[in-house]
Every structure is written in structure tokens, then in C-alpha cells.
Amino acid sequence: MLQELSIRNFAIIEELHVSLERGLTVLTGETGAGKSIIIDAVHLLVGGRGSSEFVRHGEKKAEIEGMFQIDSPDHPCLKKAQEFGIDVEEETIIIRREISANGKSVCRINGKLVTIGILREIGSALVDIHGQHEHQELMDASQHLRLLDHFGGTEVLAAKGSYAEVYKRYEQTAKSISQLSENEQQMAHRLDLIQFQLSEIQKAELQLHEDEELLEEKRKLSNFEKLYESVQNAANALQGEGRGLDWIGLAMTQLEAAAEIDESYKSVYEAVSESFYVLEDAARHAGSALDSLEFDPNRLNIIETRLNEINQLKRKYGGSIEEILEYGAKIEEEIETLTNRETHIEKLYKELSAYEKDLLLEGEQLSCLRQEAAKKLTDAIHLELKQLYMDKTVFEIQFATLEESGGDRTKPFKKDGLDEVEFYISTNPGEPVKPLSKVASGGELSRIMLAMKTIFSQHQGITSIIFDEVDTGVSGRVAQAIGEKIYEVAIHSQVLCISHLPQVAAMADTHLYISKVMKDGRTRTVVEPLENAAKVREIGRMISGVEMTDLTKQHAKELLDLAASLKET
Template sequence: MLAELSIKNFAIIEALSVTFSKGLTVLTGETGAGKSIIIDAIHLLVGSRGSAEFVRHGEEKAEIEGLFQVDDHKHPVIAKALEFGIDVEEGMVILRRDISQTGKSVCRINGKLVTISTLREIGATLVDIHGQHEHQELMDDSRHLSLLDQFGADNILPSLSEYQQVYRRYEQTLQKLKALSENDQQTAHRLDLIQFQLDEIQKANLKLNEDEDLFEEKRKLSNFERVFESLQSGQLALQGEQKGLDWISMVMGHLEDAAALDTAYKGIYEAVSNSYYQLEDAAGVLRNELDVLEFDPQRLHEIEDRLTEINQLKRKYGKTINEIVEYAVKIEEEIETLQNKETHIGELEKELTSVKKDLILEAKQLTEIRLKWAEKLTKLIHKELKELYMAKTVFEIRFESNSLQFSKNGVDHVAFYISTNPGEPLKPLSKVASGGELSRIMLALKSIFSKHQGVTSIIFDEVDTGVSGRVAQSIAEKIYKVAAESQVLCISHLPQVAAMADTHLFISKIIKGGRTKTSVTPLQMDEKINEIGRMISGTEITDLTKKHAEELLYLALENKKSVSALTRQ
């Protein structure tokens, strides 16, 4: 859920920090107080287009930051964040966006700089904002198949997975056949090219790890002079008149005399004696090494030429010798295939026919399962619409299936159709006019799909416009029902919706120092009664209005208990 929102220097908001809770949060207030500005800020926070107009007059930049808490480790935001290399620790996602006076944006997710498109992708898994005049996911025909699959996930997704496995085989076989079916001239050119490449690689006679061994040998040869001088200096320092071994031999003689007179010095004598003989052996090894050390400039040239040859092959065929060898094996197989083209085409055609039969069966089974779930979804939507006093509305899920037009999601195209008036033809949901009917249709769909979409927060921006009376009460209950599955933030002018709120925030504006500022105040019970009274009657609040507001809050409490009980079932 959206746990906290911080806004600074945004439109008429100077500085604002709002803490949100689970359930239904309703934002109310006078027109122009800044309710929609807060929603605009959330819009920008999840990746919508920004501009310099959002920056408060006289300030350098607007700052928006939101903390989201994700309880489910399987929430889609976690996988999406990892896709972009963003760590999600302790289930917290922090989005931040700064907009400068020039209109440029700086976006961060958990402190990491990201692009607007990345912010938008992450934001889409966290927040779904629905306004009366916006085309959201449910209004997009191309998304209806996905929504149906989410609704019937337990049965549809396993069938879809089986279909997709066969579909991948079908695509791979089709691509191989297409590549082989190219004209003879293209085939000849391809064969000449890869035969040349194979000859070049085979001629090089590569050995695994050869380059590493050559680098090591080159390093030794390149440092030959310094190594020789060091060994020679060491050997000369040990052996020769008045050199290291002579002096240690002298020490050993003196200590031998001392040890003969006093056994207490036997230990130190033996230590020096052992050191002498070890150093004598080391001097012999150095002498032998110096005798065999020989600089071979020709060998160094050979190594450099060989490494140059290997590097040229790496630039063409792979980053390592192993990759080059693997590429050679691959094109060797391709050469054999192209040289026996007709035989392989025949085999692939048989394979394609067989896979296609399997694919048609899988697609048919997937369509049948989807049709069953479409029927269930249709019944549920009619039930929701009836509760919203749209009993005469007809909803239909239409399938257009072509058994020969395969895609990764099957052969089905699904679209939601609706008719809100008896005798009127069914039209695509995307063509339904906006207004009170659209608000109810969207709420009916949201009531069903909210728990399948996985978003953390759903925001309704005045979706209840154009309704009143018993329809308003029904809409309030629907919004509360959606809030049982996802956190819901709702801007509303309906007292029925405000009465159902778990948290009621009052948005107001004040003028201070000649500047307009927006403030947000969580309302307590007495304040709720006054605000709902204002929403009922307008500016004048009478005792009768307050009684009406109290009654509305009491009825809302009873309705919330009923909705919660139904949700738990």
C-alpha cells in the first residue's frame, strides 16, 4: 500500500506530508482546494508526463516522494524491480521524482536513478489510477484477454503454459524451415561464408586455454632481463670470497667453539649451521638456473604472432577460445544441413505438420477453458451491475478465434461488449460514453478484477460523478468492497462514499503571506459529521443536516459490517 506521500513546491502545495492507511481513504473538500492536485502528484510519481507548470511559482523545483509497503514477497513489483537491478529490502519501495523549472525530471527508485519509462513500469505494478475521463486498462480491448486469464488463472494459466511450450517448438521449427527455404543463391552465399569461417577456425588449430598459457610465457620472456639480473645478483651475494656464505661459515665456526665449551649454545649453533647448508643449496640452485636461462627473441615474436591470430578470431567468432570452438561446431552442423538441404526440408515439413496438430489441439482446449470462465465472469458482472441498479444492462464477452492464426497467447481475441439500454445493440466497452453509467460499469469490473491485478493501491478520482440516491449508496459499497482487496484512495463529492471511509481526509486551502497553500487534515467523528453535513446540504449546516449525517454514518457502519462479512465468505 501507499504508506506515505510527501509533496513539496508542487502547484499550490508548499509542503505536505500525508500518511495513508489500509482500507478506504476518502478525500473531500471544497472545489479547488487541491484534492485533484494530490492525485496529479501521485500520477507523476508513477511515471506520467510532467512539465514545468507543476513547479510552484518562485521555486526551483517540485519534489514528490512516496513510500510503498509490499507485504507479499510474490508481488509483481519485486520481480519488476529486480529486472532493473533495484533491490527491494524489507518490502519497501520508495519512488521519488523531482521536476525542475525547465521541465526536466530526475527519477529515483529506492535511491537508484532511473528513467521515466522505468519509473512508469514499476509504478504500474503499484498504483492504478482511474478517473472518469481516462482510458484505463479495463477500457483497453487488447488487455481483455489477459484480464480473463487472470480471472480464471487456476485453470487457464496451466493450459496456456502447455500451449506456449508447443508454440515455442512450432516457432522454432517454422524459423528453421524458413531459413532452409530461401532461394538457392542465398543458400549458396551462406554456404560459402560459413565454409570460409570454418576453414579459418580449423586452420588455426586452437587449443583450450592456449591464449592464457601464451600470455604467461610472454610475460616471462618480456621480463627475462630483469629476472636474470636479479638471480645473478642474488647468486653473487651468496657465493665468492668475503660474500654471504663465507661470513655465515665464519659465524658457524665461532659458535661451534662456543658450543664445545658450553652446551647452552648448541641450539643456536645448529640453527646457524642448518641455515648455512640451506643457503648453500639455494646458491647451487641459482647457479643451475643461471646456466640454463636463455633469452629467445624468436620465441617472443612467435607468441605475439599467435596471440594476434587468436585475437582476430575472437573479434569475429567469440570472446573466448571456447566460444570460437562452439561456433565452429554450430556452423559445421549448418554446413551439413545446407549441403543436404532437400532432405532436411522434408524432415522439417513433417515435424512442422506434427507440431501444428499438437498446437491446434492445445489451442482448442485453451479456448474451451476460456469460454467456460468467460461465462462465469459474465454472470458475475451481471450480478455486480444489478447491485448497482443496472439490472437491464447486458454484458457479453466476445471471442474471435482463428485456429490458424497462432500467437503466444493462443488463437483467441477477446473483447468486452455492453448495452446499457434495452433494445440497443451491444458495443465495445471502449466505446461506452462517459458519465454515471460508465462509473458504475467500471466499478463493477473493478470489484471483480481488483484482486486479480495485484496492484498495491487503486485511486478513484471522482468516478462517482453523475449519480445520486440509492445508486450513490451502491457505489459507496462497491468502492468499499474493492478496498477489502486493495488499498483505495478516493476523491468524492458523495456523502455516501465519505461515510464509508475508514480514513477521511479533509483537503482545504488557506491564504498566508499572500500565497495559497493546501493542507490535509484527518477528520475525527465530530469533524466527519460536519463535513458530511456540508456535502449533503452545501455551505449551511443545520441541526437536521447533522442528524442526517449521523444517520448516514451509522448506516455506513452497518453496511461496512455486511460488506466485510460477504468479503470473508
Template sequence: MLQELSIKNFAIIDELSVSFEEGLTVLTGETGAGKSIIIDAIHLLVGGRGSSEFVRHGEKKASIEGLFILDDIQHPCVMKAKEFGIEIEENMVILRRDISHQGKSICRINGKLVTIAILREIGSSLVDIHGQHEHQELMDETLHLSLLDQFGSDEIDQALKSYQDLFSQYESTLKQMKKLNDNEQEMAHRLDLILFQQKEIYDSHLQLGEDESLLEEKKKLMDYERLFEALQTCYNSIQGERKALDWLGLAMSHAETAGELDSKYQSLAESVSNSFYLMEDVATTVRAELDGLEFEPDRLNIIEARLNELNGLKRKYGSTIEEILEYGSKIEEEIERITNRDTHIQELQRKVTSLEKDMFVEAKHLTKVRKKWAKALTNQIHEQLQELYMDKTTFEVRFKLSDSELTPEAYKYRRDGGDEVEFYISTNPGEPLKPLSKVASGGELSRIMLALKTIFSKHRGITSIIFDEVDTGVSGRVAQAIAEKIHQVSVHSQVMCISHLPQVAAMADFHLYISKKTNDGRTRTAVKALENEEKIREIGRMISGVEITELTKEHARELLQLATSIKNA
């Protein structure tokens, strides 16, 4: 639900912060006080079209921020957020939108910069705004099929998944066929290219790990002079006249004499003797290493050339030798497919034919399940319309294809199945059913939309539903029925409603009064949460107009009591 809304420098609002609760919140106030401006701000917050005209006169930018609390970690918003790399912690979603006086927008979701398209996609899963004259989601016939699927829930989902598993294979096979059926000249060019690439990779005789060993050898060759100098200096320091071995030999001779003169020095003599022979071995080893060292300047050139060749292949076919070899295997398969193109096309065609047969079975079953749920939806909508005093209205979920037309040739296979569905309605006896999207009479449209929303609010998972004066053009018992329907919707979703009907205001769980004041020559909008007596006065004003009498107050109290009894029933 929308828990907190902050608006700054938007239209006639300088700065406003409003808290919302679960259930039904009604916004009332004098015409022009700014009720619809608040709804406009929410509309922009969830990705609506922005304009510099929304920025308060004299300010550089308008800011709107909303905090939404999700009551379910499986909420559609969570899945969409993951797609765009947006983290949601503690089930909180914060939307923010800034509009500059030049008309530019900056959008953020949980602090991350996003495009308006992403804001709109996330926002559409959080808020549904319905105004009397707006072409909303339920009025878009292209979405009627998905609404029916939501209503059918698990049973339709299961049938749809069985179909979609086959459709994915079907789509993949068609892509392979298209690739093989592409222009023959292009295929010939492609074959020439990949044959050249295959030869280049094959002729290079690549070995896994070759580049690493070459680099290591190159380093050794480049360090040859320093290595030779170090070993030569080491040898010269040990071997030669008046060098380490000479001095150790002299030390050994004197130590042996000392050992002969006094036995306690024999161990010392042995230690010096061992050191002499150890250093003699070291000198021999170093001499052997020096004799074995060979500097091959040509070898360094060969290594450089090979590494350049490998780097050239990496730039073309992969960042590592392993990736180059994998690419070689991949194009080898493609060469085989193109070379034996006709055989592969025939195999793929047989697979497509087989998949089409299987898909038709699953698609037909999916249609059967959908038609079953379409009848249930029709019955529920008729029940809702009767409660809204539209018992003469006829509603129908119409499928483009009849049962007799369900043939493999008639189906147009798509990811959502082969069905095309549209809602039809007739509001007067004797009149033909017409597409719902063509129905446009104010009062009737409001009630039809309420009937649909009462049902779909249970299935669509929308966090907040906003009604912007949907009760225009109705009164009396119809107004009371509309108030009760709006309350029913609020049982499953948070509902905010701008209304001029006292019956709707009386049904509110929370009542916000919108007013405007003029200070220092500037108009500002204010919001006040009404308590009991204040509710009575406001509902009384809505009943009688400007003058509020004790009789209108009494009538307001009766409306509130009636609303309480209905909600507690």
C-alpha cells in the first residue's frame, strides 16, 4: 500500500506530506482545492506523462516521493524489480520523481536511477488510477485475455504452462529454420567466412595453456643477461685464487692441525671440512649451470611472433585459447548444418509439424479451461451489476473463435495461446452487445468499472487503487450502491477515492479534507485528517451545500451509522 506521499513545488502545492492507511481513504473538499492535483502527483510518480507546467510558478523543480509497503514477497513488483537490478529490502519500495522547470524528469526507485519506462512498469504493479474519462487497463481489449487468466488463476496457469513449454520449442525451431532458409547468397558468404575462420584456427595448432608457458619462457629469455651475470659472479666469488674456496681450504688445514693438537677441536675441524666440500659442490653446480645456459635471440623472436599470432586470434574469436577452440567447435557444427542444409531443413520441418500437433492439443485444452472460467466471470459480473442497479445489463466474454472453428489452421499460435478475447456489454434490453472499450456513458461506465474492479481487485495484486470522481452523474440508491462497491474493493486493496457523494464519504475508513489558502499572495493546498465531528460537518456540507443545519448534521450521522453497520455486516 501507499503509506507516505511527499509533494513539493507541484502546481499549487508548495510542500505537502500525507500519510495513508489500509482500507478506504476518501478525499473531499471544495472544487479547485487541489484534490485532483494530489492524484495527478501520484499519476506522475508511477510513470505518467510529465510537463514543466506541473512545476510551481517561480520554482526550479517539482519533487514527488512515495513510500509503498508490500504485504507479500511474491508481489509482482518484486519480480519486476529483480529484472532491472533493483533491490527491495524489508518489503519497502520508494519511488521518486523530480521534474525540472525545463520539463526534464529524473526518476529513482529505492535510490537507483531508472528510466521513465522502468518507473512506469514498476508503478503499474503498485497503483491503478481510474478516472471517469480515462482509457484505463480494464478498457484495453488487448489486456482482457490476461485479466481472464488472472481470474482463472491456478487452473489456467497450469494449462498455459503446458502450452508455453511446447511453444518455446516451436519458436526455437522456427528460428533455426529461418536461419537456414535465409538468402542463399548470404548463406554462401557466411559459409566462406566460417570456412576461412575454421582454417585459421585449425592451422594455428592451438594448445591449451600455450600462451602462459610462452610468456613464462619469454620472461626467462629477457632476464638471461641478469641471470648469467648473477651465476658468474657467484662462481667467481667461490672458485679462484684468494676466493671463498681458497680461504675455506686454508681454514680447513689449520682447523685439522688444531684437532691433531687437541682432540676437543676435532668437531670444529669436521665442520670446517664439511663447509669446504659443500662449497666445492656448489661451485661445481654453478659451473654446470653456466655451461648449460644458452642465449637464443632467435627463440625470443619466435616467441614474440607466436604471441602476436595468439593475440590476433583472441581479438577475433575469444579472450582465451579455450574460448577460441570452443568457437572453432561451434562453427564446425554450423558448417555441417549449412553444407547439409536441405537435410536439416527437412528434419526441422518434421519437428515443427510434430510440435504444431502437440501445441494444438494443449491450446485446445487451454481454450476449454478459459471458456469455463469465462462463464464464471460472466456470472460474477452480472451479480455485481445487479447490486449496482444494472440488472438489465448483459456482459459477455467473447472468444474470436467458436468451438466449431477450433482447427489447427485457425489458431494463431502466440506465447499466451491461440485465443483472442474481448469483453462485450449491452446496457439496455434489446440493444446488441458491443465491445466494452466502446461503452462511454459516464454513470454507466462508472458502475461497470466498479463491478469489474470489485472482482479483479481480488486477483490482480495491485497495491493501491485510486478512483478519481468515478461517482459523477449518479445519485440516490445508485450512489449508495457505488459507495458499498468501493468499500468492497478496499477489502482486498488499499483504495483512495475523490468523491462528491456523501454516501461514499460516509463509507470511508479515513477521511481527508483538502482545502486551499492564500498567504502572501500565493495559493497553497492543505490536507487535514477529519475526526468524528469534523466528518459529520463535512458530510453535512456535501449533502446540503454551503449552509449546514442541525437537520443535515443528523442526516450525516445517519449515513455514518448506516456505513458502519454495512462494514460490520
């Protein structure tokens, strides 16, 4: 759910902070007070298109921030956040968006800078904004199959997963056949190229970590003079008359004599004695090293040449010797495939044929499950529409026919199955069903969308659903039914609703009144939570307009009492 919303310098809103609750929140107020501006701000927050026109006049930037509390650890937005490297603690997502007066937009999710594309992808899993004239998910025919699958539940989704695994192997095999079936001349050019590359790599006879060892040897040879001088000085300081070992030997002898007199000196004597023998061994080692140190200028040239050769190969085939050898192994396998191309193509076609048979079996099983789910969904939609006084409406889920010729499927396989699905509807008796996206009547569209939202709100996984004046064009008993249906959607998802219908406002768990005030000669939008008497007055205003009579007040109270009774049931 959207828990907190902060808006600053956005359109006519100077500064606004709203705490939102679960269930149904209704926003009411006079036309032009800023209700839709708040929804516009939420739309931008979750990835809507920004513009400098949104920045309040005279200000440098507009700022919008929202905190979302995720109820389920399996929520799709958490997976998406993980994919994009966004840390989510305590299942809380904080989105911040700034739009500057020059049109530049800055987006952050949990403090991490993200692109508009990433913001939109995560935001689409958090908020679904539906306005009367907007094409939302349910109006998008390409989304109908996914919605049907979610309605079908775990059985359909499991079958879809099995199909997808086979389809992935099928697609990879088809791609391999396509690559091997390319122009003969292109294949010959490719073969010549990789044979030359392999020959170059093999002639180099590279050894793992060879470059590191050569660099170390080069470093020693380049500093040979300093190395020789340092070892020689160290050996001279230890060995010879009156040098380091002589003095330490003398100290050892004297401490030995002292220890014979007083045993408390024994530990000191042993420490010096041990050091003497260690240093004596080190002096011998330094002397031997001097004898073995030789400077070979030709060896340095050989190392330079070899390192240059390795670096040339790195520039062509990989950043390390390991990567070069891996590339060599890869193209060696490709050479074998291209050399025996016809045999490989024949083998791949056999594999492709086997995958096609598996796909057909998996796809038909998936289609059967979808057909069963479609029947249940159709019944559920009809029930919802009946409650919205559209009992004459016909809803259908149409499956596209897959053409077959001589028993062979001519329509290519798709990654989500064999089916193409679209929702069709007829709102008038005797009229043929048409695609849902073609339904034009505002009042009918509002009810159809609400019926579907009631069902799909349990399957979409959306955190918050926003209805922006979707009740336009309805009144009377239909308005009451819409209010009840919006409340029903709010049982499964947090719902924010802008409405001019008193029947909808009465069903609210939280009622926010939006108004405009003047401050320092500028217009500001103010949000006020309504309770008890204030709620009665606002619903009364929505019923009768400006004038409030005792009868209007009584009618408002009756609406609230009816709403409370309906909520209990």
C-alpha cells in the first residue's frame, strides 16, 4: 500500500503531506481544487511522463516522494527491485522523483538513482491508475492472456512454466539452424576467419599465468643492479672480521658465561644464540645468492617480445590468458560444427521436430486448462455485471483459431503457449460481441472496468489501485452499485478514488476533502481528513450543491448508515 505521499511545488500544490490507510480512500472537493493533480503526482511518481509544466510557477523544481509498504514477500516488485540491484529493507520501497524547471528528471528508489524505464517497471507493479479515458491494463488485449493465466491459478501457471522450458530449448535449436543455414559464402568467410584465429592462438602455446610470471621476471632483471648491490651489502654487513655476526657471537659467548653464574640470564642467552644461528644461515644464503645472480640482457629482450605477443592476443581475443584459451576452445568447437555443417543441421532438425511434438503436447494441455479457467472467469464477470445492473451484458473470452494444414501446424509457436486470447463484450441485447477495447460508453465502461477490477484485484498483485472519476456518467442505483463495487475492490487492494458521487463517498474508509486556499496572493491545495459531522456536510454538499438543508443532511446520514450496514455484510 501507498503509506505516505509528499508533494512539493507541483502545479498549484505548494507543500502537501498525506498519510494514507488501507481500504478505500475517497478524495472529494470542488472542481479545480486539485484532486486530479494529486493523482497526476502519483502517476509521475511511478514512472509517468514528466514535464517542466508540472513545476509550480517561480520554483526551481517539483518534488514527489512516496513510501510503499509491501505486504507479501512474493510481491513482483520485490523481485524486480532485486534484478536492478535495489536494496529493500523491511519490505518498504521509497520512491522519490524530482522534476526541474528545465525539464530534467531525477528518480530514486530506496536512495538509488534509476532510469525512468526502471522506475516505470517497478512502479507498474505498485500502482494501477485508471481514468475514464485512459487505456489501462484491462483494456490492453495483449495483457488478457496473462490475466487469464493468473486467474487460472497455480495449475495454469505450472503448465505454462513447463511449456516455457520446452519453448526455450526449441527457440535455441531453431536459432542454431538459422545460423548454420546462412549464406554459403558467409559461412566460408566465417570458417576462414576462425581457423586463422585458432591457428594464431595455438602457435602462441600460451600457459596459464605465464604473463604474470614473465612480468615478475622482467621486474627483477630491470632492477638487477640494485638487487645485486643490496644483497652484497647485506652479506658484507653480516660476515667478516668486526662485522655483525662477530659482535652477536661475542654477545652470545658473554651471555653464556653470565647464565652459568645466574640462571636468570639463560633465556636472554638462548634468544641471542638462536638469532645468531638464524643470521649465520641467512648470511650463507645471501652469499650463495650473490654467486647465482647473473644478468642476461638477451633474456630481457626475450621477455619483452613474449609479453608483447601476449598483449597482442589479449587485444584480439580476451583480457587474460584464460579468456584467450576459452575463446580458442569455443571457436575450435565452431570450426568442427561448420566443417560438418550438413550433419549438424540434420541433427538439429531432428531435435527441433522432437521439441515441436513436446510443445504441441504441453501447449494443448495448457490450452485445456485455460479453456476451463475462461469459463469460470466468464461466469464471474457476468455475476459482477449483474450486480452493476448490466444483467443483459454478454462477456466472452475468445481464443484465436490455430490454423492447421495436413495435420501440420502452420502457425508458429509462441513463448506463452498456443493461444491468442481477447476479451469481447456486448452491452446491448441482439448486438454482436466486440473487443473490450472498442466499448465507448463512459458509464458502461466504468461498470465493466469495476467488474473486472473486482475479480482481477486478487490476481494482479497491485499494491494500490487509483480510480480517477471512473463513475462519470452514472447516477441513482447504478451509482450505489458502483460505490459497493469499488469498496469490494478495496478489500484486496488499497484503493484511492476521486469521485463526485455521494454514494461512493459514503462507502469510504477514509474521506479526504481537497480544497483551495489563498496565501500571500498564491493558490494552495489543502487536504483535510473528514470525520463524523464534517463527513455528513461534505456528502450533503455532493447531494445538493452549495445549499445544505435538514433534508439533505438527513439524506447524507442515511447514505452513511446504509454504507456502514453494507460494509458489515
